[in-house]
Amino acid sequence: MIHIINDGSGDFATITAALESIPADNSSPVTLFIHNGIYKERLTVTAPYVTMIGESTEHTIVTYDLSARMTIADGTKLGTFRSYSCLIDTHDFTAKNLTFENSAGSSPDAGQALALYVDGDRILFENCKFLSGQDTLFTGPLPPKEIIPDGFIGPKQSALRLMGRHYYKNCYIEGNIDFIFGGATAYFEECELFSKYIGKPVNSYVTAASTPQGELYGYVMNRCRFTSNCPPQSAYLGRPWREYAKTVLIDCFMDAHICEEGWDDWGKEIAHQTAYYAEYGSYGPGAAMDKRPYWIKRLTKDQLEHYKKEQVLAGEDDWNP
Numbered sequence: 648m649i650h651i652i653n654d655g656s657g658d659f660a661t662i663t664a665a666l667e668s669i670p671a672d673n674s675s676p677v678t679l680f681i682h683n684g685i686y687k688e689r690l691t692v693t694a695p696y697v698t699m700i701g702e703s704t705e706h707t708i709v710t711y712d713l714s715a716r717m718t719i720a721d722g723t724k725l726g727t728f729r730s731y732s733c734l735i736d737t738h739d740f741t742a743k744n745l746t747f748e749n750s751a752g753s754s755p756d757a758g759q760a761l762a763l764y765v766d767g768d769r770i771l772f773e774n775c776k777f778l779s780g781q782d783t784l785f786t787g788p789l790p791p792k793e794i795i796p797d798g799f800i801g802p803k804q805s806a807l808r809l810m811g812r813h814y815y816k817n818c819y820i821e822g823n824i825d826f827i828f829g830g831a832t833a834y835f836e837e838c839e840l841f842s843k844y845i846g847k848p849v850n851s852y853v854t855a856a857s858t859p860q861g862e863l864y865g866y867v868m869n870r871c872r873f874t875s876n877c878p879p880q881s882a883y884l885g886r887p888w889r890e891y892a893k894t895v896l897i898d899c900f901m902d903a904h905i906c907e908e909g910w911d912d913w914g915k916e917i918a919h920q921t922a923y924y925a926e927y928g929s930y931g932p933g934a935a936m937d938k939r940p941y942w943i944k945r946l947t948k949d950q951l952e953h954y955k956k957e958q959v960l961a962g963e964d965d966w967n968p
Contacts, residue, residue, distance in 0.1 A: 649677070653684040662686055662699070662709065669694040681707050681745065689713070690733040691802075692740060701745035704774050709733055710748040714757035715782075727782055728789075728801025731764035736802065738811075741771045752779030752822065755845060761785050765831070766803055768811040771968045776819045780843065783822035786813055786829035786866075790857045790889050810862065812960045814968045825855035827866070828888055832858075834959050835868040842875040842882045842904055850877040851904070852911065854885030856892035864959045865893030865923075873933065875904035886911040887918045895946070895954055898928040905933025910943055918942075927951060 650657035651665050659665040665679050673694040681699060683706040690709060692699075701707030711732035717725040732749045752760035759782040766787030777784050788808040793799045813833040820827060821841040842851030853873060858865030866885075875882060882904045885894050901909075909926075912918050925944035929936060936945065952958070957967050 649679045650682065651679055652682040653686060657682065661688055662690055663688050666690065666692060666694070666697070669697065673697070683707050685710060687711065689731075692733070692735050693737050695737045696739045697737070698741040698743070699745060700743045704744045704746055704776055707744060708746040708748060710750055712749065712751045713760065714749070714751035714754070715759035716757060726798070726800045727759040727761065728764065728785070728799055728804070730759055731761040731785070733763050734802060735763070735765045735767055735770060738768045738770075740767060740769075741773075742775055743773045744775070746776040746778065749779040749783070752781065752783065754780070757781070764802075765813060766811060768809070769966050769968070770811060770813045771816070772814070772818055773816040774818070775815075776821070778821050779826070780822055780845075781824040781826065782828060783826040784820055784828070786827070786831035786833050787811060788830045788859075790830060791859070808859070810859065812962055812966060814956070814960060823851045825852050825886075825888070827853060828855035828857065830857045830859055830865075830889075832862065832864045832959065833866050834956050835866065835871055836956065838868070838871045840868075840871055840873050842873070842877050844875070844877045847881075849881060849883070851875065851882035852886050853883070854894050855888040856885065856894050857887075857889035858891050858893040860891045862891075862893070867895045867897070867954050867959050868899055869897045869954070869956070870899065871896070872900045873905055874902050877904040879903040879932075880906050882906065883911045884909050885924070886913040887915055887922045888913070890915055890918045890921045892918065893923040895923075896926045896929060897946070897951065897954060898930075899926075900931040901929055901933030903932035907933075907935040907938035909933070909935070909939050912940075912942075
C-alpha cells in the first residue's frame, strides 16, 4: 500500500506523484491510501488495477477549478471535456471514501465543469462525493459524433468509443444541469443526487444519458434519493442527450423539486419512440406517476429481474462488484 500525505511525511506528498510511479502496463493491484487533506491536483489515471482509498470522504478532497468557458492561450474556450478535475482513462479502477470536486462549478458563469471524467470498464466508486455545477460527472464513452463542431475537444475526442461498466455505491452527487451524463452502462445504488438551486425556472436536469443504440442498459438507479435546495416543481429527473438514452429508476425517493412530469425530452420528439425511460416504486412528493408523459414506462415487478445489479453489469466476463 502506498501512503500519500500532503505534508510530505508519507511515501508521496501528491497523488500525481504516486500515480506516476505506477507502470503504464501495470498488471497487479496497487492501492493508494490518501490521508486527510485537500489535494489541489488535476489527476489523470491511465494505469489499470489501481485502487484509491481516502482516509475519510469528508476530509480527503481532490479538487481543481477549470471550466468550459475559460479562455486558454490560443484564444479559444477550454470546452466541457477539458474541464475535468480527475480523468479515469483505464479499466479496473476503484475509489472509496474520496471527494472529487470542481470548485469552478460553484460559479454561475463557469458553464460546464467536470469534477470527474470516467471512461473505462469495471469502474467502482463507493462512499464518494462528486461536487460541481453543470456536468459534474461524465460517464464515457462520448457519443459517436458531436452536434457542434469540435464539441468533444479533449482527451478522448478521437479515441475509439468503448463501452464501460460503472458501479456507484452509496455516493453523493451534486450539481445543476445534466450533472450525470454520458453513454456508459452505470448502476447507481443508494446514492443521493442533489440538485443545486441556480435561480431559474428550471434549476436542474439530474441525468442526460447518451446510451449508444443497441445497448441493453444505460443508467439504472436503485434506491437512490433525489434531493435539493430548489423550489418545488423546478427540476427534472433527466433528459436524453442522444435519442437512444436509457434511464431506469427503481424504488427511488423524489423530493418536491421534481416536476410532476418528471422527465423532459430536450425537444427530441423522436426520443419518445427511441429512448427508454422507466420507473418502479418511485415515492415522495416528486413521484407523481399519474402525471408522467405517455412515453415513460411503468415497470412491473416481473421486469425487475432484468435490472438487478448482477444482470446489468455482468457483461461477457460476469463482473459482479
